Amino acid sequence: MSHAIPEQPEQPDLSLPAMLADLEELVVCESFSSDLDAVAHSADVVAAQGTRHLGVPPERIVVDGITHLRWSFGTPRVLLLGHHDTVWPMGSLATHPWSVTDGIARGPGIFDMKAGLVQMFHALATLPSLEGVCVLVTGDEEVGSDASRALIEEVAGQCAATFVLEASADGGALKTARKGTSAYELVVHGKAAHSGLEPEKGINAAVEAAHLTLALDTLAEEINIGAPHDWRTTVVPTVVGAGTTTNTVPAEARVSVDVRVPTLSAQERVDVAMRALKTTVPGARLDVRGGPNRPPLEATSSAGLFERAQRIAERQGLGHLSSAAVGGASDGNFTAGIGCPTLDGLGAVGGGAHADNEHLVVAEMVPRARLLAALVEEVAR
Structure with missing residues (x-):
């Protein structure tokens, strides 16, 4: 469903x-x-906030x-x-309350990635037109995006x-590459007997x-x-x-x-090697389950967009933008995997994702929103 383009005769400036x-x-x-009622309520709050800034309600x-x-x-x-959605269990506000002290904001999910949503809505509200823009906010990224992958793609x-x-990555770096992910379970079938x-x-x-488990090291090498x-x-063998x-x-x-791969070819090679594993104990039988989940976001997918972002940052006086390749995956892996140029890490500057020290550098919110607004306007036109 496409919305009518809302009239925005006077664009607001960004207000911290x-x-x-x-x-x-x-x-x-x-x-x-994992709390679907909480996710549904969160969707209501995000929808209301987005409606205030974009001028129309979302499709649910x-x-x-x-x-x-x-x-x-x-x-x-x-x-x-x-x-x-966030990784923080319900009740986390009691131990990790919202706060802003000495330019640092804290609270569950603030860095990953509620600040990114706020910066996005405010950035879009400054544009003279939203023609050509699509905003998608999903509710299951932290648990694998099984319910949203088809929609994203x-x-x-x-x-x-x-x-x-x-x-962003450390120091505010944009994420220009992400490893792809695969998940396997090796199920070994043997035979019970009295051990004494x-x-x-x-x-x-x-x-x-x-x-x-030892053979997996050789496979990686x-x-x-x-x-x-x-x-x-x-x-990496994780749970045994x-x-x-x-x-x-x-x-x-x-x-x-747990498998992390920098390229699609590496992901395919790992998959072939995993399914070719052989048993050593006579009579044992192996069942290999699982496989690739997210394709990698390779640097070639983000190179052109990062160069554009760099030019905009220089024009806006933000200085040199840095980039980073990271092992963690995001929904950007899916968009890059189907061939859509993708630039990641445009949200909050801070650190401590999923950890007790999760935080946001408040002073970076407005500059990041300005950068995003200019990027969207250039590409959408």
């Missing part, structure tokens, strides 16, 4: 007090991803009980992408650029899981041949479990594996 008021409104509305899209919001103005050309497929309002009376009649799934030391594929009782040969074992 107004931005902080909106930020407080979002932060004190807790939105833990509910998938699997999760509420996403979309504003579209004319034929989409530029996608602004964010999320309103559908919209991005129509656009010439995606700007992701996730928080006749262990030889069993097939020890735990021993086989140990062999496979082979994938990384020739790769830069600071931008390598990682294949086996057995039922202390006197029984384990009949089953499970190994969860």
